[in-house]
Amino acid sequence: MNYLEIILNGYESKKNSLKHLDQYFFRECEKAEKQHYAAAEFFDGCFDVVNGLIEYSEMEYQKRKGELYSNINLIETNRTEHVLKEGETIEQRKRESIAFYKDQLKNLKPAGIPLSKIKKTPTPEAILHWQLIEIEKAIKAAIILKKAKLFEQLEQSGHIYLNEFKEMFFKKYGTPNNKIINDELSEINNFIEKAESLSTNETFRRYCDINRHNIKSRELEQLVEYSRLKNDYYYKPERKYYAYFNAFFNDQTVYVYSRYFLYKDWLEGLNKQFAPESDKKETELPETLEQLFEYQNFLIPKVPIKDVYEHFKILTEKTNKFDEFYLTNEQLSIFIKSTFIDLKPQKQKLNCKTFIKKDIRKVFYEFYLSNKNHELNLIQVKQKYFDILNNAFDGFSKNDYIDFHKT
Secondary structure (H helix, E strand, C coil): CCHHHHHHHHHHHHCCCCCCHHHHHHHHHHHHHHCCCCHHHHHHHHHHHHHHHHHHHHHHHHHHHHHHHHHHHHHHCCCCCCCCCCCCCHHHHHHHHHHHHHHHHHHCCCCCEEHHHHHCCCCCCEECHHHHHHHHHHHHHHHHHHHHHHHHHHHHHHHHHHHHHHHHHHHHHCCCCHHHHHHHHHHHHHHHHHHHHCCHHHHHHHHHHHHHCCCCCHHHHHHHHHHHHHCCHHHCCCCCCCCCHHHHCCCCHHHHHHHHHHHHHHHHHHHHHCCCHHHCCCCCCCCCHHHHHCCCCCCCCCCCHHHHHHHHHHHHCCECCCCCECCCHHHHHHHHHHHHHCCCCCCECCCCCCCCHHHHHHHHHHHHHHHHHHCCCCCCHHHHHHHHHHCCECCCCHHHHCCCCCC
16 A cells, blocks of 8 residues: 555645645555555554654754755864955854754754655655654544544444343343342452452453463453543553454453443433332422433333333324314323333323224224234234323223234
């Protein structure tokens, strides 16, 4: 790969303003990866070129600086000839010459490199030294962008693991209570307490001692990884960049992040939902939909509350023949919270005076068809979904179960 060409193309495209040059190097890295170059290989190649250019510029600067000091020394030691002006003494000429060279030293800065020396073609332009420094900064910024993408992958993978933890939780416990939740939290908190009782240095020392003898300790690997995540180890600029997710993070990173950060947060939120009524600070409906969506769906754990809302909100948008909405927004929230979150359905009258049962059943039957495969227990699933309708709204009875599918 021609890294010099990549550097020069970036400079040529952005020389009037080096803003967003980091985005350029990030895109070039993405292209390089498609050609099977590693990100580390790409960035190291770019650094080698730009650092070489910076070193050449600084070398030329030091060379010129040495020449100026040498000229001053020759004058001070009377080893140079002087052409005197009329009436001028040698001492005056020496003072003026020394002042001239010192003034040049004072204003001397690395100048950069003429492009003709790099491209081997005649051109009056040059890459200035400060531009080379900005290019180096842009490459470092591109690495941060690359890291950010890896952190996005960590977040996505962490939530996949989190969903697996949730599924295992509900398979094991069914409908939970505070004791069950606290028992789960206790195991997690014991691990965290142990991890935080060890200094990061102590954890790493023990980890290295074990690995030195080829002994694998899963718990210690997780303690190490927890310390890294807790102390923002991966965010540090000196942390090496790599092309592949598992080469940047430790093998245990996703597990530790999902269990001891995401899953812990989820259990703590769950605990609040199951707090005894006397302990709850807020027993009214959430003030916003966003707050409602944060709740866990205990009736169908794999289906987010937001998906429940999106399905049933049609009842607040469609009307009967008298232009009456089937439900108000408040009724919809009461239905969702009491049925899916509290597991204590609050029976309500529909908002309209008259309605065709088939129209309402259709909405609930479609909900059954869309979500039945998410059930953990497949016994009497259809009955369960009919009961969602029957237990929540007046006007229906067990006789409607026979016609549940007739839409």
